[in-house]
Amino acid sequence: MSDWKPIIGLEVHAELLTRSKMFSPCPVVDSVEAEPNTAVDPVSLGLPGTLPVINERAVEFGLMVALALNCHIPRFNQFARKNYFYPDLPKGYQISQYDRPLAVNGYLDVEVTPEDGEPYLKRVRIRRAHLEEDTGKLTHMNGDSLVDYNRSGVPLLEIVTEPDIHSADEAEAYARALRAILQYLGVNNGDMSKGVLRIEPNISVMHRDDTDYRTRTEVKNLNSIRSLYRSIQYEINRQIALWESGEGVKQATLGWDEARQRIVVQRYKERADEYRYFPEPDLPVLEITPEWVERVRAQLPELPDAKRRRLMEVFGLSAYDARVLVMDQAVAQFYEAAVAAGANPKSAANWLVGSLFSLMNREGVEREAIAAIRIQPAQFAALVKLVDGGTLNRGTAAVVLEEMWQTGADPAQIVAEKGLAQVSDADAVAAAVAGVLAANEAMVRDYLAGKEKLFGALMGQCMAALKGKGNPQVVSEVLRRQLEARRGG
């Protein structure tokens, strides 16, 4: 056992998918795709004389997340000014929440599946979730800095955990589960590469003899869950080495160098940040009545955990299949659309988790991008039906799936064009089997003399003779029958 225990808390910033900004009717645009500074107004530019107005939809989105995370929602919450000076913050302060957040004291139960070891359930406590506005975006170029205020004022929900997380695996499980919840609620699309969802780990390590926490560091600008995982592993090892060498860990903001796969120190924190928070004088205290909470609760969609249990109970899926199918909303939608199109739920799960996922892996397509592949759910359902109906065997179905992947054609059309329909016709199979036996007299003799293992080799030859299209069950029956007939003769 190691003497060191990792201590990790996650801070998540999720942009909310509202049409307008947090405090003004200015539209929200894709901050990566849109032309810079095309979605700005006097409020998001922080011009003097403007007044903020709270976006009700953003509050409701925040409440949905708070309920999904089992939080307590105080009756009153309040916005506060977080003062600091940076060019991406035109007012010189960010409107955030401080000592009266939207939600507190929640939890999320996640299933952790370590690379080595058994899966286990883990409860991560949520310290708070609060609303704020996003800042603008700075781009540094040839010694100049360019600023884009499209993102300025976009609604953000910050979700902060207790330091309950003790490994990269646990952090990944929490991040995936939270991202799925945000997607299912329709409040965030989960795209870390565009910075729409930002997950920042605070990391320290505790020695077995410690009675208190040690200095922590914080990793910023992670653009995937993979880099979250890797950066945590790297940082844990870096800190242990620093403590053991006697040098010690200094409080710092870190970055993750994706190309070199290593931590880089962005800045050391000499002292605590001083934001001089005070209540936002231009906004009223916000009252969340119990009736409002109940109205929001009544509108909550089916969440990933409930869907996972339903897939197991109603469709009889394995725990593993159900878990990976609900993990990405896009995958769940693809799967449910295939079932709605008539595919047997269990077969569809097998083919999706088994074959289609391997194809996507091979081609480097992320699971969350499944909606963008050429194969449509209805076509996938048609393939599953061709297998279940006996037209295709596993091998030919794999060939058809490959062709569907390349061309997006319908499986029935591919089967017709390539003549892949399974041969179940007794005469055709009998002729092929007889041919194989005649050409392999020695093997047949050895088989009949007791070398039972040769059955598989003969079976393979028969399938080859049928160009892989034989119905394996029919072929195996006919082969056995013909062999036994020779034993008698």
Ligand code: ADP
């Ligand atoms: P701040 O307000 O300065 O950002 P918080 O106390 O609110 O700091 O904590 C921010 C995050 O850091 C939380 O997710 C919390 O769980 C985590 N955290 C606090 N102490 C530690 C620690 N010693 N090691 C790792 N994470 C920590």
Ligand code: MG
């Ligand atoms: Mg913080």
